[in-house]
Amino acid sequence: MYSSKITGLGYYVPENVVTNNDLTQWMETSDEWIQERTGIKERRWIDPKTEDTTAVMGAKAARIAIERAGLTKDDIDFIVFATLSPDMYFPGGGVQIQDMLDMPTIGALDVRNQCSGFIYSLSVADQFIKTGMYKNILVIGSENHSGGLERSTRGRGVTVIFGDGAGAAVLSRCEEEGKGILSSHLHSEGKHAEELALMGPSTNRWVPEIIEANDPDDTSYFPHMNGQFVFKHAVVRFSEAIIEGLQANGLQKDDIDMLIPHQANLRIAQFIQKKFELANDKVYNNIMRYGNTTAASIIIALTEAWEEGKIKDNDLVVLAAFGSGFTWGSVVIRW
Ligand code: UT7
Numbered sequence: 001m002y003s004s005k006i007t008g009l010g011y012y013v014p015e016n017v018v019t020n021n022d023l024t025q026w027m028e029t030s031d032e033w034i035q036e037r038t039g040i041k042e043r044r045w046i047d048p049k050t051e052d053t054t055a056v057m058g059a060k061a062a063r064i065a066i067e068r069a070g071l072t073k074d075d076i077d078f079i080v081f082a083t084l085s086p087d088m089y090f091p092g093g094g095v096q097i098q099d100m101l102d103m104p105t106i107g108a109l110d111v112r113n114q115c116s117g118f119i120y121s122l123s124v125a126d127q128f129i130k131t132g133m134y135k136n137i138l139v140i141g142s143e144n145h146s147g148g149l150e151r152s153t154r155g156r157g158v159t160v161i162f163g164d165g166a167g168a169a170v171l172s173r174c175e176e177e178g179k180g181i182l183s184s185h186l187h188s189e190g191k192h193a194e195e196l197a198l199m200g201p202s203t204n205r206w207v208p209e210i211i212e213a214n215d216p217d218d219t220s221y222f223p224h225m226n227g228q229f230v231f232k233h234a235v236v237r238f239s240e241a242i243i244e245g246l247q248a249n250g251l252q253k254d255d256i257d258m259l260i261p262h263q264a265n266l267r268i269a270q271f272i273q274k275k276f277e278l279a280n281d282k283v284y285n286n287i288m289r290y291g292n293t294t295a296a297s298i299i300i301a302l303t304e305a306w307e308e309g310k311i312k313d314n315d316l317v318v319l320a321a322f323g324s325g326f327t328w329g330s331v332v333i334r335w
Contacts, residue, residue: 004129005180006333007136008071008170009303010064012057013163013290016047018146023160026151034160039266043163043291045146053087055096057166058142061299062101066138069170073101076170077134079108080125082117082141082295084198084324085148086110097140114196115262115323116186117141117295118167122319122331123184125171135173141295142166148198150222158225161265163291167299179314179334183248185241186329192233195226196324234264234322235271241320241330242276249332255316256282257335258305262321263287263297272320284310294323311335 019042020031034040046052058081066073081094088096092110113120118141125137145162149155174180200220201207210221238261246252253276261269266287273283284305293300298319305311315335322328 001130002132003174003180004126004171005174006169007172008065008067008069009168009299009306010061010068011165011167011296011300011303012060012064013044013165013300014046014050014052014057016045017042018045020160027153027156027159029156029160037265037267038161039285039287040161040291041288044165046144046164048147052144052164054083054085054142054144054166055087055093055100057144057164058083058093058140058168059097059100061142061166061168062097062138062140065168065170069136069172071136071170073103075136076103076106076138078106078125078128078137080111080121080137080139081108082111082113082121083143084112084114084117084294085144093142113295113327114325115264115292115294115297116321116325116327116329118298119184119319119321119329119331120186120327122169122171122181123186123329126181126184129171129173137171138168139171140166140168141297141299143294143296145294148222150219154219155222157227158223161292163293165290165293165296165300167296167303169299169302182332182334183245184329184331185244185248186327187237187241188325188327190325192326194224195326196224196230198223231265231268233326234268237322237326237328238268238272238320239275241322241328242272242318245318245320245330245332251316251332253277256318257315258311258317259283260298260301260305260317260319261285262323263290263301264292264323281310
């Protein structure tokens with residue numbers, strides 16, 4: 001059995017910075033409220049005048065990751081692409097990225113696990129490498145939230161939180177014993193699916209039905225989040241996923257060199273940091289600058305932490321996520 005390790009990392013965020021104060025042109029909110037409740041100062045939102053889309057951003061991040069892995073597009077055997085905001089209802093965005101990168105006709109798998117999308121994707125890619133089926137897999141998370149958010153006071157509980165961006169990792173066969181991905185754990189609890197969801201358009205609620213109803217009070221085509229309910233579950237599940245990952249490898253919380261939590265809310269990350277008694281330099285957060293970029297958040301944060309020299313050879317890196325589904329999980333890596 002082989003193991004897998006991350007050999008290349010990259011991210012791309014749109015140039016357009018939207019500060020908390022910028023949001024007040026559309027809704028009743030304040031920099032103070034947003035920073036106090038979430039830690040977010042600004043986020044990137046695609047400028048519709050640019051070429052950026054979910055797939056385009058994913059391809060941009062992927063090019064960087066492939067180059068940093070010392071590979072070319074022709075060395076990639078498979079694509080795993082996570083998003084909740086694809087350019088098209090179908091097909092999924094993985095095939096768009098295969099085309100944009102002018103890759104051979106390799107397989108492209110789309111993962112629909114929202115905030116846990118990167119954790120799920122990494123785990124799937126790890127299994128393919130472990131069995132020896134593939135050698136180099138491109139794992140991408142990308143989101144274009146801004147186009148679908150409700151820019152009004154009615155939508156402010158959700159809209160102020162989300163940002164656009166993409167991240168990518170190349171996962172490669174690892175020959176060194178004890179290095180690379182040590183474990184991944186994945187969970188779901190579908191009874192809470194509607195607590196953080198976008199209900200329509202869908203096959204339950206096709207577009208003609210929505211148009212015909214023409215109901216100004218219909219918010220089903222905007223994301224809905226029961227914020228406090230999600231928050232309460234998040235802090236519990238994040239902790240469980242981290243503990244599960246550590247225990248599976250016979251490790252303790254003191255062994256963690258870097259924890260990269262999904263960037264859902266700085267208060268959640270701070271709660272986890274306190275619970276696991278981790279020093280400030282052992283938890284990486286960038287939600288202040290990008291908001292919640294869902295499937296892209298962990299990979300953007302991981303890339304930045306690595307670029308800043310905060311992840312070194314042999315470090316124990318723990319990735320953990322929780323989000324819509326509910327889905328949650330962790331990946332433990334010996335770098
Ligand atoms: O990534 C996926 C997982 N997601 C999460 O983990 C998110 C978890 N939830 C949260 O992070 C928090 O629940 C939020 C940041 C979304 C909201 O914070 P909260 O402290 O739970 O606020 P709330 O929704 O209970 O709203 C409190 C008040 C309400 O006003 P009233 O009813 O007390 O008068 C809201 O209308 O704050 C109001 N409010 C706002 N005010 C200013 C809600 N959004 C805003 C806003 N600006 N943007």
